[in-house]
Amino acid sequence: MRIRLGCEMRYAFPYPVPMVVMLNLHPSCADALEASDAIVTQPAVPVETYRDSFGNLCGRLIAPAGAFTIGTDGIVADDGLPDPMAPDAAQHRVEDLPAETLLFLLPSRYCESDLLADEAWRLFGDTPPGWERVQAVCDFVHAHLAFGYEFAHRDRTALDAYQGGRGVCRDFTHLAVALCRALNLPTRYCTGYISFIGEPEPHPAGDFCAWMEVYLGGRWHVFDPRNNAPRIGRVMVAYGRDAADVPLTHTFGPNPLVGFRVWADAVAVIDHLDAEAAEAPEEPLPPQTMTTRME
Missing domain, CATH: 2.60.40.2250 (Immunoglobulin-like)
Structure with a gap:
């Protein structure tokens, strides 16, 4: 394709x-x-x-x-394939993580994982570590936040989104990133193109979107808390700690x-x-x- x-x-x-x-x-x-x-x-x-x-x-x-x-x-x-899935991908112990992933465990401007740590462990501490735990975070964020372009605001942080219950794709991603980092999962914020290939018609000719990648089983995996489903034609432009990067x-x-x-x-x-x-x-x-x- x-x-x-x-x-x-x-x-x-x-x-x-x-x-x-x-x-x-x-x-x-x-x-x-x-x-x-x-x-x-x-x-x-x-x-x-x-x-x-x-x-x-x-x-x-x-x-x-x-x-x-x-x-x-x-x-x-x-x-032409949807985002790959790896349900058996395991979570690494912090002491076993590659050094280059440790940056993506830390709080950042829009992802206050330190302030959300207690909530993260309260909500997800009983979930199986690894892919299932990350998916549980995505399911929660997808259900917890209401999406609307009119909700866009450049100063909204993960904590703001959690408390306010609304946002755009970057807010969904910031909140999921912060919760995953609080759970000791290296997570980076990604931005790029997302297509609507394979989605029901009518649909627009693609858009910019935010999603995240989580380090599991020795590699980075795509998760999309906004759409919360694998997509065809996702193409990355950049990644960093959060949208400020x-x-x-x-x-x-x-x-x-x-x-x-x-x-x-x-x-x-x-x-x-x-x-x-x-x-x-x-x-x-x-x-x-x-x-x-x-x-």
Whole structure:
């Protein structure tokens, strides 16, 4: 299966503003790229590429004053299978964990695992350790939080989401990450594309989404507390401790976003939609403009 994926963001800057963007696929996906997802801007400006401390690809640029568009458009090969499952994957003792996973046991800005530790053990202390315990966390978060785009808020933490009972995909993920870390499960926050391939029609042409990866049985495994079901066509852009590490865009100044589109769909499906997409209305913007966009 071949999936075309990309995004387009349109701004109206009052003056030149430096930006750091995470729009390219994660280096682990490089071998699957059939058509480059290079960052394209209009007007054209130089983009310096570098890797952050987690190995994510970042682009650094200065957006000029006035109308400015930035985006990507690539094609990736996909096996067409849902997220793999490994119900027998075991939980490691902390003393047996690889050193590089220990960072993902610690509290972070949006994932206060220390403050949620008592609740985590009260809720899940009697569940079998390993895959079943992580799935129990995902089931709880999926049922506990009400989803709504109108609930998006850049300052909401895992504890806030737990107490407030609502949020968007990043809040579902933050809460599940924090609970898993409190249970001594190394867990990292991921962001990227999620397709609707295999989902009932009608559906949109993909979206950005947050999910998590948990270290079990010697490797990282995908869990998605928002959708709480395996999906086809999940493609990672970046991972970190939480959304603060992996914003799609970070502007060092005003961020007047005026248009936003995302697509991630099978090539055979999306090719005949190109003409229609050019005329399609823009996606509604979130209820507030954020200096840092963190899906």
